[in-house]
Amino acid sequence: MQYTDVKNNQHSLFNALNRFITAVTIMSETIMVPSLLRDLPTEEEGNRGESTVSKQRDMYDNYLLLKSIRNDIEWGILDEHIKSDLESMKAREEDGDVGDLQQLFHHHLNGLYNVLSKLTLQANCLTNHYTKELKFNNLER
Template sequence: MQSLMTQQQTNFLVATMSKYSSAVRNMEQTVMLPSLLQDIPQEVSGEAKDASSQSLYECYTLLKSIKNTVESGGGLPFEDLKRKINSAHELENEDESSLEQLFYIHVKGLCTVLNTLTKKANTLTSRYEDMIGVSS
């Protein structure tokens, strides 16, 4: 029973990663001139402005970079990746019983982040098409 749950969880994660990669691939194929995205704020008028708001170009490069990491299993050297993971969440002296729970929490978090990034890629693609006058 537990292996079936683990397989379903893995299939869900793979499907989420695949959806993200597909959305970014579509974005890359649509955005022929990424330089047009420079200095264009990510938020649409009416949305709350954030002090750390990125331009669409910065969002574009971030989405591509993460896609490369998702598809290759590591766009960063292993030590850099390990350091980023450890600095993001310090796990000290976790006992064996909580490891499974932590695994599911992190898979859920990863899927949530990938779904959010997928939406960003789709939004960026739509905004680019609007900018150049292409109707979908």
């Protein structure tokens, strides 16, 4: 497969990563004062009536989470996380629980793609909500 083929496939992991990183970058550039997110009410958006913002976190915590995930993607995961993952992987191999590696890879690839799609939607919604609130507050003045 050539590089241009990957670029044109909207369901590729490469494009999902790129969309997520772009959405978080736009969110970071738009939200000039992140602490204002603490005062914003959590807004439930979405086409299916689902909340795109995690119910356990406020908007500021979601902002920090999205930026942290982007940093992990761009710069890698801390050594402690890698060591614990390698240790658990080694333990599974010793137990004989390796399974079909291709099936395992496709399972994780599909999961990663779905998570990245949801995180991208979350970053876009957070950016839109912040922009709406700023416009609304400017109109009141």
